[in-house]
Amino acid sequence: MSVVEDNLAALGLSVPEVAAPAGSYVPALRNGNLIYTSGQIPTVAGELQAVGKVGAEVSAEEAAACAQTCVLNAIAAVKSVVGDLDKVTQVVKVLGFVASDPSFDGQPGVINGASDLLGKAFGDKGAHARSAVGVAVLPKNVPVEVEIVVAVED
Template identity: 45%
Template sequence: MSIDQRLTELGITLPQPAAPVAAYVPAVEIGGLLHVSGQISFAEDGSLITGRLGEDVDLEGGIAAARRCGVMLLAQIKAALGSLDRVERIVKLGVFVNSTPAFTGQPKVANGASELMQQVFGEAGRHARSAVGVAVLPLGVAVEVDAIVAIKA
């Protein structure tokens, strides 16, 4: 089964890849790896998912925001590679969670993106990961996720 078929099976429609908001490119392919710039949390309707975990966003909202970051990562990967079938493995995700000092559920929030990669790519979607709480993210979003992806030649 192709990855596009798998996405259909999961009910996932990829959005248009988000354009960079500053002086960088969405992805760089080098040495068999695709480095994907951080993708911020966009809702399905294209609006930003903003706020801080532990303040005005609850855990479930954070998990959903991380999943939406993962969907945008998939869109960027597909745009860069032409096909998600070129993904050999998701190597690492870096997850940044806009959170209060008292909020310590960053790993649970990050699971929103991690579990998506495993649903889409199976064993090849299992990856190393960082989940970090930060004081603020671009445009006030709740979550940002970047990725390193091994690609098939």
């Protein structure tokens, strides 16, 4: 097991199986020393963690937990490409989408659920650039979708 997986285990978490694509794409793709993940939604063992708009049917706290699940699924996608998560040298970028009620403007706080877990899992290598974007709707009516880009060693 990797240091990253040990860090997750200390939090009571583990890297899940990579989710099967729901369309014509791959979960993650390596180009040079970068791995790009496809957008990951909050599924746990194939079941949606939550549905609805943040600020209406889903609270900001629930959405932050969903963002954590999304990034855990993204970590699984990275592992499916690189094999050993300790080969990650830097989390480079996080892009988080939040299906938001028109009055909700707390997207950065929601995506902190993903960012905070990356910091706990990868330590200093988890610091990253980030965008948190409010959108009208996401696939399957989920409240959050997250994708990441990581740099890896050869």
